[in-house]
Amino acid sequence: MPELPEVETIARGLAPGLTGRTVADARFLCPTVLADCPCGDVFRDGVRGRRIRAVRRRAKLLLLDLDPAPGRTDAAHLAVHLKMTGRLWIGEAASEPLRHTRFQLFLDNGQALFFQDQRRFGNCRLLADLASWPFYAALGPEPLETDPKILAARLGKKTARIKALLLDQTVVAGVGNIYADETLFLAGIRPDARACDLSPARRKKLFAVLQQVLTRAIAAGGSTIRDYRTPEGLEGGFQNDFAVYGRGGEPCPTCGTPLAVAKVAGRTSTYCPRCQG
Template sequence: MPELPEVEVIARGLNATLCGRTIRSVDHLDLTRQSDPAEVLCSRLPGRTVVRVYRRAKVLLVELSDGVTLAFHLKMTGRVVHGPMRKPGRHDRLFLALDDGSLLSFADMRRFGYVRAMTAGELAEWGFLLRCGPEPLETAPEVLADRIAGRKSAIKALLLNQSVVAGVGNIYADESLYRAGIHPQARADRLSRGRALKLFTELQAVLRQAISENGSSIRDYVNASGDAGAFQNSFNVYGKGGGKCPECGAPLQTEKVAGRTSTFCPRCQKR
């Protein structure tokens, strides 16, 4: 699933190329189950101009004129790409033809993602975003550390909990825990203040590095231009169970935490 860095990269790319473009028509619809009905998209989108593109948590938001916002949740395999007009492919779910002849497309092979067109009032009341915690790159490590203080849950589970901190998924939880030297099963209430601060400082560093490297492409992710990311080449532990720790050489181990496979070094990462 695209996480915060991947969606941020897409948002920045689209913001650079879409602002000022007007949606001419909705040309292809093979919508996923959780998407808005075709009649909603067809009535709300044509004729509206892109004001800005931004991100909240793992959601891509395209603000349009007259108070409408187009929201994409990419889930596991969603892609949003701006490029030349083309014919629909097998996994395309939505085509938006723009006034300069270009195309904004939403594709999703596994059909778990969705697209919705919301009024300002609907967006403000959208429960999904209301439940999201603070943005990790816009919040001081001290504030983020306060949010886990006294919690008895495993620290990895809290990092994945979108109401605790928004946008973090399996990749960046594993990588930040490794850099901070914290075992994914460590209980949050047993972390010292210093270790908690180090964790969130490292989380911010990992996220910023991933954004600068265009995100992580493992299977499906591409940016707004259709290009792959490169941060997967900087992974220390994610997806490397059985390999060697880059720091001490010990075999990396895996465990399930909060239903997700966690990879860690048993020697470098302490409970």
């Protein structure tokens, strides 16, 4: 699933081609792509004539902020969740949709935003108020916009495993398996360590390292493991810098100890039993 760096890369890549454009129409090639909407016609009526004011990311969501349509006063937001295999790009509206295209948002300049999703887990929803969506309202703070000391304090005296808390979107938003593993390795913390057993200094270091990892990943265009591509169709490059993720059994890049693999919070975790002991 695309995580914070991948969705941030997508938002930055789409922004120049979408910001300021007006939505002419929408087309749905798969009904399940619509979330919390009775039918495609209702969605189409809700987006037509609206100007795209901004393209941005929140957690792992791609957001289009929409101005009111002519004669209306209600702004709106289009939220796209890419899930596991979702991809977004801008192309000519008259182009034949590629296989697995689920949704098209037609623009006033003859182009369209295409949403492709092989496994059909992704979705989009139209919201008058983002805060009215319980999932959105429960999201934790953005890790790149919040002081590490504040993020560390959110752990409180929790007894949960630190990896589980990093993946919990209500604790900190946008982090998934890749960047949790990479961060924990560089911070020298086992994924199964209990948060309450970490000193305040180690907690603060953890989130400072997380910020560094996410910043580097965004600069590299994200990580491509299988399906992820930028809006330009390019692979990300951060997978070439993985220290531990997906490298179970290989030597630790720091000490040479074989990297261990374990299940934490239901997810595969790779770590160095020596460096993260």
